[in-house]
Amino acid sequence: MITTRTHPAAALLAVLALGAPAAAAASGSGPAEQAPEPRQVKDPEGDLIQAKPPPFSDGIFPCSQCHQGKGDPTRRTLGFHDEIQEQFDHDSQNRWCLDCHDNARRDVLHLSSGAEVPFTESYRLCGQCHGDKYRDWRAGVHGKRIGHWDGQKTYFLCVNCHNPHSPRFKGIAPEPRPRRPEEMKR
Amino acid sequence: MKFVHFLKGSGRLVTQGGRAYWLWMGALLVAIAIGAAGYTRQAQVGLIATNMRDQVTWAFYIGNFTFLVGVAAAAVLLVIPAYVYQWKPIKEVVILGELLAISAITMCLLFVLVDMGRPDRFLHILPLIGAPNWPRSLLAWDALVLNIYLAVNAVVVIHILYRGFNGKSYDKRVVVPLVLFSIPMAVGIHTVTAFLYNGMAARPYWNASILAPRFLASAFCSGPAVLLILFQVLRKATGLDIKDEAIWKVAELMSYAMFFNLFLLGAELFKEYYSATEHLLYTRYYWSGIGTHRALVPYAWLSLACSLAAFVLFLLPRTRRSWLGLNAGCILIWAGVYIEKGMGLVIPGMTPDTLGEIFEYTPTANEWMVAVGVFGIGFLVFTVLVKVAVPIMSGAFHSRAGGTAPAGEVG
Amino acid sequence: MTPPGRSLPVLPQASGEDVPAADPSRPGRRQFLRTALGGCAVASLSACGIEDFFRKHLHELSKDELARIVARIEKKASQKYGKNVTVSTAAARPGVQFAYGLDLSRCVGCRRCVYACVKENNQSRQNPQIHWIKVLEMEKARGVDVAHADAYYEAEKVPRPGHFYMPVQCHQCRNPPCVKVCPVKATWKEPDGIVVVDYDWCIGCRCCMAACPYGARRFNWAEPDLPASEMNPVTHYLGNRPRPRGVVEKCTFCIQRTRAGLYPACVEICPVGARKFGNLLDPGSEIRYVMERKRVFVFKEELNTEPRFYYFYAT
Numbered sequence: 001m002i003t004t005r006t007h008p009a010a011a012l013l014a015v016l017a018l019g020a021p022a023a024a025a026a027s028g029s030g031p032a033e034q035a036p037e038p039r040q041v042k043d044p045e046g047d048l049i050q051a052k053p054p055p056f057s058d059g060i061f062p063c064s065q066c067h068q069g070k071g072d073p074t075r076r077t078l079g080f081h082d083e084i085q086e087q088f089d090h091d092s093q094n095r096w097c098l099d100c101h102d103n104a105r106r107d108v109l110h111l112s113s114g115a116e117v118p119f120t121e122s123y124r125l126c127g128q129c130h131g132d133k134y135r136d137w138r139a140g141v142h143g144k145r146i147g148h149w150d151g152q153k154t155y156f157l158c159v160n161c162h163n164p165h166s167p168r169f170k171g172i173a174p175e176p177r178p179r180r181p182e183e184m185k186r
Numbered sequence: 187m188k189f190v191h192f193l194k195g196s197g198r199l200v201t202q203g204g205r206a207y208w209l210w211m212g213a214l215l216v217a218i219a220i221g222a223a224g225y226t227r228q229a230q231v232g233l234i235a236t237n238m239r240d241q242v243t244w245a246f247y248i249g250n251f252t253f254l255v256g257v258a259a260a261a262v263l264l265v266i267p268a269y270v271y272q273w274k275p276i277k278e279v280v281i282l283g284e285l286l287a288i289s290a291i292t293m294c295l296l297f298v299l300v301d302m303g304r305p306d307r308f309l310h311i312l313p314l315i316g317a318p319n320w321p322r323s324l325l326a327w328d329a330l331v332l333n334i335y336l337a338v339n340a341v342v343v344i345h346i347l348y349r350g351f352n353g354k355s356y357d358k359r360v361v362v363p364l365v366l367f368s369i370p371m372a373v374g375i376h377t378v379t380a381f382l383y384n385g386m387a388a389r390p391y392w393n394a395s396i397l398a399p400r401f402l403a404s405a406f407c408s409g410p411a412v413l414l415i416l417f418q419v420l421r422k423a424t425g426l427d428i429k430d431e432a433i434w435k436v437a438e439l440m441s442y443a444m445f446f447n448l449f450l451l452g453a454e455l456f457k458e459y460y461s462a463t464e465h466l467l468y469t470r471y472y473w474s475g476i477g478t479h480r481a482l483v484p485y486a487w488l489s490l491a492c493s494l495a496a497f498v499l500f501l502l503p504r505t506r507r508s509w510l511g512l513n514a515g516c517i518l519i520w521a522g523v524y525i526e527k528g529m530g531l532v533i534p535g536m537t538p539d540t541l542g543e544i545f546e547y548t549p550t551a552n553e554w555m556v557a558v559g560v561f562g563i564g565f566l567v568f569t570v571l572v573k574v575a576v577p578i579m580s581g582a583f584h585s586r587a588g589g590t591a592p593a594g595e596v597g
Numbered sequence: 598m599t600p601p602g603r604s605l606p607v608l609p610q611a612s613g614e615d616v617p618a619a620d621p622s623r624p625g626r627r628q629f630l631r632t633a634l635g636g637c638a639v640a641s642l643s644a645c646g647i648e649d650f651f652r653k654h655l656h657e658l659s660k661d662e663l664a665r666i667v668a669r670i671e672k673k674a675s676q677k678y679g680k681n682v683t684v685s686t687a688a689a690r691p692g693v694q695f696a697y698g699l700d701l702s703r704c705v706g707c708r709r710c711v712y713a714c715v716k717e718n719n720q721s722r723q724n725p726q727i728h729w730i731k732v733l734e735m736e737k738a739r740g741v742d743v744a745h746a747d748a749y750y751e752a753e754k755v756p757r758p759g760h761f762y763m764p765v766q767c768h769q770c771r772n773p774p775c776v777k778v779c780p781v782k783a784t785w786k787e788p789d790g791i792v793v794v795d796y797d798w799c800i801g802c803r804c805c806m807a808a809c810p811y812g813a814r815r816f817n818w819a820e821p822d823l824p825a826s827e828m829n830p831v832t833h834y835l836g837n838r839p840r841p842r843g844v845v846e847k848c849t850f851c852i853q854r855t856r857a858g859l860y861p862a863c864v865e866i867c868p869v870g871a872r873k874f875g876n877l878l879d880p881g882s883e884i885r886y887v888m889e890r891k892r893v894f895v896f897k898e899e900l901n902t903e904p905r906f907y908y909f910y911a912t
Contacts (some may be wrong), residue, residue: 136911140883141700141891144870148858149882161868171754172868175708178748179726181239181545184818232819232842233801234725240815243803303801303816303843306650310781310800317654317782317798325780325804387900388774388810464744540812541733541765542743 051146051154054119061119063106070103087166100125100164126158188585192351195583196574203573206423214566221559224552225300233303235552241545242536246553247301249528250560251294255379256401256527258290258335260409262372263439269365275432279417281346281579284339285571286413287372291336293564300556324382331378335371338364343571350578352585376401383535391468391535394457400450401527407443408523410436411516416572418509424576434507437515441500444519448497451490451526471544472534481546482533485525492522654782655795666797667834674839678823680830684838687856689789695850695905696790697861698873698887699764702910705869706732706755706762713866714766717851718837719829721821729815729848730766730863737761741896766863767792767813767848768896768904775805775814784845790905791850793835799844806845810897811904814847850874877905887911 066080076096078085088096102110109117109125117124127134136142140153143161147153158164203211228235238245264283267273299305310316311329318326342364346356380398387393414436417428458469470476475483496519498505505511538544549557577583652658658666667684674682711730714720720727733746737759746763756762769792776784776792783799786792806814820842832838833853840846851861855874864872875882884907887893891909 132912136886139886141873141886141911142870144865144867144872145883146860146865149855149860149875150858150879161870169705169869171756172705172707174706174750174752174755175712177708177751178711178728178731179723180749181241184234184239184723184725232817234818239725239818240806240812243806243816298802301802303803303845304799304841307781307798307800309650310654310783310798315651317657319780319782322777323780323804325778325802329780382804385778386774386808388808467744536807538744540743540810541731541748542746543748543812 049152049154050120051156052160054122054157054159056119061107067106071098073098073103084165087163089166089168090164120157122164123158126164188352189348191585192348195351199577199583200570200573204423207573211566211569214562214569217558217562218566219559220555221557221562224555224559227552228300228556233301235550237547237550237553239545239547241539241543242533242547244301244532244536245547246529246549246557247297249530249532250557251297251301252379252401252531253524253527254290254294254297254564255332255376256405256523257409257412258287258294258332259372259376259402259405260413261287261339262369263406263410263436263443264413265365265369265372267435267439269362270369273435275429276435278579279428279432281343281575282416282420282572283410283413284343284368285568285575286409286416287339288336288343288571289564289568290409291332291339292567293560294332295336296560296563297557300560324378324385327378328375328382331371331375335368335375338368338371342368343575347575347578351583373402376405383531388540389535390465392531394454396450396454400447400454403443403447403450404523404527407440407447408519410440411520414516415513418513420572420576424580426576426580430507433512437500437506437512440519441497441506444493444497444500447523448493467538468534471537472530476538476544479537479544479546481548482529486530489522489525489530492518493526496522649797652797654798656782670834670838674832675830678825678828678830678839680825680828682828682830682832682838685831685833685853685856686835687833687853689787689791690856691788692876692878693789694877695769695855696875696877696884696888697769697850697906698884698891698893699906699908700871700873700911701761701763701908702912703869703871704732704762704764704867705871706734706750706757706760707868708732709866709868710764710863710872713862714848714851716827717829717854717862718849719823719832719839720815720846721817721819721823721840722827723822725816725818725821727815727817727821727846729813729846730764731812732762732764734760734762763908765811765813765896766906767850768811768902768906769848769850771903771905772901774808774810774900774902778804778808780804787835789856791835791852791855792847793849793852794845794847795835796838796840796844796846801843801845803845810900810902814845816845817842 078097100109102108102116105116107119109119109122111117111125112128123134123137127137133142137158140155143156143158145153145155162169236245236247261283264276264280268277268280299308302308311318311326318329320326320330342361345360349356377398380401383389383392384394384397414433417433420426421428455469458466467476471479472482472486474480496515499511499515499518500506502511505515533547537546574583652666653662655663663686667686671682671684674684711728711732714729715722715727718729720729731748733743733748734750734757735742735746739745741763750757750760769786769790771786771790773784773786773792776786780802781798781800784792784794784805801816803816806816817840821840823839828839829837831853833849833856836849836852851859851863854861860874861872864874873883873887875884877884877888879885887909888907891911893907893909895904896906896908
């Protein structure tokens with residue numbers, strides 16, 4: 001059965017690049033040694049396995065390599081991460097980086113309560129504002145799962161499909177149209 | 187032994203004839219050869235040699251099949267006056283109607299065979315060896331009733347002709363029940379064929395209760411037309427005594443059927459155009475086209491014009507009894523109903539298709555070739571049967587020279 | 598979860614259609630005659646296709662006959678495609694009623710499902726080109742209106758503004774008009790809900806195609822052209838095994854995958870997660886969640902086909 005599963009999975013990996021340029025580099029190969037490992041998550045409905053780690057760019061994690069101690073919370077422009085800053089439009093009127101990224105410890109994210117959240121559980125952060133999507137995602141109805149309808153499934157983090165810095169899907173090129181009946185002749 | 191004589195004699199009859207006969211037979215053999223060539227290509231390449239595709243899955247072959255089932259059913263227009271009302275002028279010629287029924291059913295079965303994707307699997311529809319889907323599948327019913335109708339007509343015809351050949355009259359106990367049975371069978375074959383279309387909820391153009399009555403009306407108004415022409419030919423060519431009254435009575439019955447056919451068409455058109463739901467789309471495609479798709483429109487109006495003209499010609503006794511008017515009417519009604527019940531029924535039912543796509547179907551050359559071949563075979567069967575039957579009817583072909591065959595009592 | 602393999606339980610009777618299966622332990626006279634004749638026939642004729650010509654309907658085959666037929670199919674296909682082709686006859690699992698959900702608020706019309714299906718299910722590629730899934734582009738202003746739908750849309754990027762997309766495939770109806778009209782019982786409803794076709798029994802009359810309101814069935818108008826390199830060798834007898842020409846085929850909810858517990862190929866490939874599949878009898882399944890909480894509608898509901906394919910809006 002492995003052979004038939006890699007077909008869609010292989011295509012899937014390519015598709016995950018949409019809207020998340022960082023994901024393409026990270027697919028399949030973890031960046032640094034300290035990247036979070038995929039974890040087994042027990043769920044009341046069955047066994048779920050996290051699909052992939054969060055889509056970090058190469059060498060970007062752990063963030064504490066560069067960031068030590070707190071930064072200035074009042075600034076609104078960055079000296080690095082230019083490509084992210086250029087594309088950032090996730091409620092950019094009202095949000096900026098430190099609304100999600102923790103100022104004191106850059107290796108984690110934080111909820112609005114201040115509680116820390118590892119990157120592998122970033123869905124808890126998304127779920128704060130996008131509660132209905134989060135509930136549907138937990139049930140497997142929002143987003144996708146692959147695997148067994150009657151057993152083990154592989155799920156995806158929100159960020160495996162949605163670029164957290166520019167989440168709106170940009171549109172993709174469709175596959176070719178079908179042949180018209182008059183185009184099929186012998 | 188007598189039967190062998192019968193067969194040998196029949197063989198001789200079929201191979202003897204005047205120039206007109208041989209020209210006709212020659213043309214039929216050419217048609218059959220064309221059909222064989224066409225079907226060979228289709229068998230090699232597959233049904234992709236036709237223009238049928240997933241969007242229009244039934245077309246020219248099934249359209250012809252539908253028309254010919256009607257022609258086969260039309261024999262009943264002779265059988266009822268002959269056997270139920272014992273009307274002598276028609277009783278003398280009713281066997282010709284049965285011969286037409288046999289030829290028409292042969293063509294029907296051939297058209298189904300050439301339309302099938304896997305004709306090598308025809309055994310699958312037979313009971314015991316196959317798995318016919320009774321009672322739910324109308325197509326399984328159609329296969330059953332068509333073959334029963336063929337068998338009934340074949341048994342009656344062979345019995346009457348063989349008895350006639352032996353100078354004897356037919357056995358009423360054999361013929362009359364079978365012939366009376368063939369009346370509801372004739373209605374049955376065409377009703378079942380109508381139900382085949384009628385029962386499909388997916389095709390709103392067909393999913394109308396009026397389809398079965400329309401089929402019967404169009405069958406009765408067009409089928410006997412070929413017989414009327416045949417009667418006139420036979421009178422001249424063989425001296426067979428067919429009374430004018432027989433011909434005029436059949437024409438009169440046809441004119442009633444024509445009226446009913448036109449009335450039912452009007453009823454359908456009212457329903458479609460007045461309620462004007464989205465289902466009007468199919469009717470509109472046929473009569474006025476949709477956008478640039480207008481392939482069937484000229485045929486729709488041509489068919490109506492032919493049917494109307496034929497109706498007028500057959501309705502007025504003056505034109506009905508004039509040989510020009512009668513024959514013109516026969517040709518017109520055949521053309522009108524051939525279009526209406528062939529392509530005019532099948533194609534609009536599938537255009538647009540169930541997902542709104544319009545694929546304009548027109549038959550390929552290959553389909554024309556195969557259809558010509560099937561018609562060739564059908565007419566050949568009819569010609570051979572008539573060539574044997576007529577001398578038996580007139581007493582010229584019988585087992586003993588000098589034996590009296592009761593002329594005019596055959597059939 | 599059993600992988601599709603060579604274990605061959607005889608396929609059970611179809612539900613809802615009257616197909617009395619012969620009981621191999623109590624052969625009637627018909628069965629005896631057939632077995633006797635069949636034995637002689639097999640001995641002398643199995644080398645050529647004559648055995649196929651006199652084959653019985655699938656539901657009347659004994660275990661041995663089915664095993665022999667499947668072995669022959671596997672051998673021929675393996676030779677033709679140069680791969681180790683397996684043909685499963687996995688039966689429907691008890692306690693399973695499949696259903697499918699399609700989220701119209703998510704589908705973007707990218708057609709990746711169409712081509713994933715083609716690869717998984719060994720469809721003919723060019724003449725004819727067979728796609729079991731058809732994606733209809735419609736205008737949001739008109740809503741679901743197939744008279745103005747377009748399956749041949751081409752665009753730089755989808756979704757196009759003002760349009761939405763509705764993929765259509767076999768709905769595996771509970772009240773299937775196609776099963777009703779088939780003259781030879783070549784298509785029937787399986788106990789888990791999948792409507793299947795026996796490609797070795799179908800006579801190619803295409804009555805089912807006329808009867809299907811969803812345009813879901815496809816016909817092999819010519820010898821299917823399936824490149825050996827692209828052939829998927831893991832097949833099911835009633836699913837994706839390579840078809841002969843002149844027979845009808847359609848979506849089978851990837852029977853070779855779903856009876857092994859996997860999602861269909863289209864569900865897995867969809868990049869936006871618009872497709873949901875599962876067992877309706879399982880209260881924890883995604884499809885149950887959808888049915889209980891989302892706005893669900895049935896395509897052409899007035900025709901009473903009671904499909905297992907539900908369109909819904911997640912948001």
